[in-house]
Amino acid sequence: xxxxxxxxxxxxxxxxxxxxxxxxxxxxxxxxxxxxxxxxxxxxxxxxxxxxxxxxxxxxxxxxxxxxxxxxxxxxxxxxxxxxxxxxxxxxxxxxxxxxxxxxxxxxxxxxxxxxxxxxxxxxxx
Numbered sequence: 164x165x166x167x168x169x170x171x172x173x174x175x176x177x178x179x180x181x182x183x184x185x186x187x188x189x190x191x192x193x194x195x196x197x198x199x200x201x202x203x204x205x206x207x208x209x210x211x212x213x214x215x216x217x218x219x220x221x222x223x224x225x226x227x228x229x230x231x232x233x234x235x236x237x238x239x240x241x242x243x244x245x246x247x248x249x250x251x252x253x254x255x256x257x258x259x260x261x262x263x264x265x266x267x268x269x270x271x272x273x274x275x276x277x278x279x280x281x282x283x284x285x286x287x288x289x
Contacts, residue, residue: 184208186217193227194220197263205272212270219266226259 183202190198198220201207207216229252239247267273 186220187213188217188221190217190220191224191227194224197223201270201272205270207270215266215270219263219270222259222262222266226256226263229256229259 183199186195186198198216201216207213233250233252233256236250238250238253240250241247264273
């Protein structure tokens with residue numbers, strides 16, 4: 164009788180790698196990271212969704228550039244007359260970040276799946 168070859172252990176494949184498409188326009192480092200993260204998870208393919216995601220990623224790039232300027236110059240500006248005001252770019256940064264959030268909301272990426280109502284399986288008493 165011939166011996167059986169040893170069994171190889173099984174491996175579990177959780178997900179196939181997703182090819183992330185390039186954005187239609189160039190993005191900075193922060194915007195590209197957001198693009199890859201969202202496309203890797205959600206694989207947005209329709210023209211409207213791609214355009215909306217692109218706008219959100221561009222706004223994220225702008226917010227990060229503004230944040231760098233604010234960090235360099237400080238959050239407050241000292242005027243010649245001795246008064247202190249908030250950095251003028253703070254409002255623009257907040258507006259850019261709000262635009263990113265609106266784009267994510269419009270794409271429906273802020274929602275989690277709703278669990279079904281009712282008893283969980285196997286939880287009833289006999």
